[in-house]
Amino acid sequence: MIELIGVNKIYKRGKKTFHALRDINLHVEAKKIFGVIGASGAGKSTLIRTINLLEQPSSGEVIVNGYHMTRLDKEELRLIRRKIGMIFQHFNLLTSRTVFQNIALPLELENLPKEKIDARVNELLHLVGLEDRANAYPSQLSGGQKQRVAIARALASSPKVLLCDEATSSLDPQTTRSILLLLKEINARLGLTILLITHEMDVVKSICDEVAILNEGHLVEQGTVSWFFGNARTDLARNFIDSTFQLNIPEEYLARVSAESTGQNFPLVKLGFTGTTVDKPLISEASRIFEIDINILSADIEYAGGAKFGCLLAELIGECRQCEAARRFFIEHHVQVEILGYITND
Amino acid sequence: MINILTQALGETLLMVFVSAIVASILGLILGIALEVTKPHQILSHPQAHHLLEMIVNIGRSIPFIILLVAIIPLTRLIVGTSIGTVAAIVPLSIGAIPFTARLVEGALMELPEGLLDAANAMGLSSLQIITKVFIPEALPGIINSITMTLVTLVNYSAMAGTIGGGGLGDVAIRYGYQRFDIKMMFLTVLILVLFVQLIQYSGNYFVKKCNHR
Ligand SMILES: Nc1ncnc2c1ncn2[C@@H]1O[C@H](COP(=O)(O)OP(=O)(O)OP(=O)(O)O)[C@@H](O)[C@H]1O
Ligand SMILES: [Mg+2]
Numbered sequence: 001m002i003e004l005i006g007v008n009k010i011y012k013r014g015k016k017t018f019h020a021l022r023d024i025n026l027h028v029e030a031k032k033i034f035g036v037i038g039a040s041g042a043g044k045s046t047l048i049r050t051i052n053l054l055e056q057p058s059s060g061e062v063i064v065n066g067y068h069m070t071r072l073d074k075e076e077l078r079l080i081r082r083k084i085g086m087i088f089q090h091f092n093l094l095t096s097r098t099v100f101q102n103i104a105l106p107l108e109l110e111n112l113p114k115e116k117i118d119a120r121v122n123e124l125l126h127l128v129g130l131e132d133r134a135n136a137y138p139s140q141l142s143g144g145q146k147q148r149v150a151i152a153r154a155l156a157s158s159p160k161v162l163l164c165d166e167a168t169s170s171l172d173p174q175t176t177r178s179i180l181l182l183l184k185e186i187n188a189r190l191g192l193t194i195l196l197i198t199h200e201m202d203v204v205k206s207i208c209d210e211v212a213i214l215n216e217g218h219l220v221e222q223g224t225v226s227w228f229f230g231n232a233r234t235d236l237a238r239n240f241i242d243s244t245f246q247l248n249i250p251e252e253y254l255a256r257v258s259a260e261s262t263g264q265n266f267p268l269v270k271l272g273f274t275g276t277t278v279d280k281p282l283i284s285e286a287s288r289i290f291e292i293d294i295n296i297l298s299a300d301i302e303y304a305g306g307a308k309f310g311c312l313l314a315e316l317i318g319e320c321r322q323c324e325a326a327r328r329f330f331i332e333h334h335v336q337v338e339i340l341g342y343i344t345n346d
Numbered sequence: 347m348i349n350i351l352t353q354a355l356g357e358t359l360l361m362v363f364v365s366a367i368v369a370s371i372l373g374l375i376l377g378i379a380l381e382v383t384k385p386h387q388i389l390s391h392p393q394a395h396h397l398l399e400m401i402v403n404i405g406r407s408i409p410f411i412i413l414l415v416a417i418i419p420l421t422r423l424i425v426g427t428s429i430g431t432v433a434a435i436v437p438l439s440i441g442a443i444p445f446t447a448r449l450v451e452g453a454l455m456e457l458p459e460g461l462l463d464a465a466n467a468m469g470l471s472s473l474q475i476i477t478k479v480f481i482p483e484a485l486p487g488i489i490n491s492i493t494m495t496l497v498t499l500v501n502y503s504a505m506a507g508t509i510g511g512g513g514l515g516d517v518a519i520r521y522g523y524q525r526f527d528i529k530m531m532f533l534t535v536l537i538l539v540l541f542v543q544l545i546q547y548s549g550n551y552f553v554k555k556c557n558h559r
Contacts, residue, residue, distance in 0.1 A: 079469060080469075082468065090458070094483055
């Protein structure tokens with residue numbers, strides 16, 4: 001549905017040039033939700049803006065729904081853009097128009113009769129759950145409500161593709177979740193292809209089918225979300241993945257951790273479950289087989305892209321030899337094991 | 347005395363409002379043209395932009411009293427005479443256009459950048475962006491600009507008295523300054539002050555009414 005082939009973008013600022021996108025190749029299949037993640041300044045906005053040609057690529061091909069975007073003339077581009085919805089971090093609604101009128105704007109461009117516009121706007125208001133705010137002005141809405149209006153406006157002319165430029169970045173976590181759910185629902189219900197960019201792994205994790213990492217203008221890794229969580233190799237990818245798991249050693253344990261094994265203390269391990277980990281009750285099995293106690297200190301296990309992943313911190317209490325055997329057992333079952341230290345129990 | 351004052355007020359009203367209408371329309375167009383010909387704008391055109399900049403700067407730098415005299419031939423060409431209230435409308439309009447244009451440009455510059463992105467992404471044409479996005483979104487600023495233009499025109503209209511334009515300013519000078527008629531001078535000034543107050547008050551009212559930001 002969306003295809004970028006060898007796209008480069010070079011900004012010129014006076015005599016200085018800045019290479020913002022380098023040889024980007026990207027394929028987003030129809031009806032999928034594709035996430036591009038990257039740090040600030042990585043070129044995410046530039047990337048998403050080249051798709052509807054808000055930013056003209058310096059070289060390369062941009063193909064959306066079969067149209068070679070760079071080969072269209074001004075008039076054709078305007079018509080094709082109506083079939084590519086876009087939402088923004090700062091919503092970009094018209095303050096002079098009510099919610100209803102904002103959503104009606106794209107329909108006015110199509111010269112539809114008033115009854116048709118009204119019917120369509122009401123339908124969209126219902127879809128985003130804002131029927132009761134139709135006559136409010138954007139300044140009277142919360143951030144989440146503004147983004148819902150922006151979504152309704154973007155969907156008004158029944159686009160095939162929706163581009164989301166940090167659509168949840170200025171929203172609180174709870175509102176973010178509700179907007180992401182709405183996007184997911186739209187994707188499923190309307191068969192819309194969604195390309196979103198974000199700097200938060202949580203966004204990718206909660207709704208994306210596929211993901212790519214952008215770093216300093218390069219696409220460094222891409223694949224399905226479950227593959228990504230299990231197999232991503234680059235440090236950058238691992239950092240993003242780790243950022244979604246906040247596991248800390250509890251304070252009272254921290255004081256009792258030492259780096260060396262003395263025989264009297266027990267290993268504190270971090271177990272990492274990835275997309276390739278066998279889906280079996282490994283903890284209780286290990287406990288049974290090796291006759292050790294496993295004391296879970298903290299855990300964050302989730303499902304994304306159909307696979308279990310996450311990590312947990314646990315203390316393995318038992319004989320040294322048995323703990324070591326348990327460690328090997330975990331590794332055999334594709335659990336990543338990292339020994340963080342040894343805990344002395346008093 | 348009342349007769350003199352009402353007639354003068356009538357002349358002032360005629361001069362100010364007719365020239366304000368002309369200056370608002372042409373100033374709005376010129377202000378929009380200034381903004382949309384900038385780099386990265388919808389009708390980006392560096393040469394055209396420079397030309398417009400130059401015209402506005404020249405217009406803004408000529409003192410009104412000099413403009414008044416300098417364009418007498420043009421005034422004669424347009425209204426057939428260079429003397430009288432109607433003739434004063436020509437220099438007043440021309441003097442106020444660049445002023446209004448700058449203010450309108452300023453009002454447009456204050457619009458958030460993202461608005462243009464959203465409009466482009468929705469596939470609006472340049473004309474639609476101007477009529478459906480820029481003007482309505484900048485309307486509070488545009489009304490403010492027109493209010494300021496009106497006040498400035500009240501000011502300028504006093505000078506237009508020198509070419510026989512009449513009006514309150516003319517009365518103030520002829521009776522107050524030249525004949526030491528303090529009462530007349532005081533009354534004309536009072537009327538001018540009240541007039542400006544009324545303009546500003548109505549301006550603020552309309553700005554408030556259409557501002558939903
Ligand atoms: N119009 C421009 N002219 C020159 N350089 C630009 C322009 N727009 C962006 N850049 C540069 O290109 C790089 C990528 O910018 P971009 O906005 O795509 O980053 P981003 O990943 O979206 O970052 P953020 O998360 O902060 O929004 C930045 O270093 C930025 O300074
Ligand atoms: Mg950005």
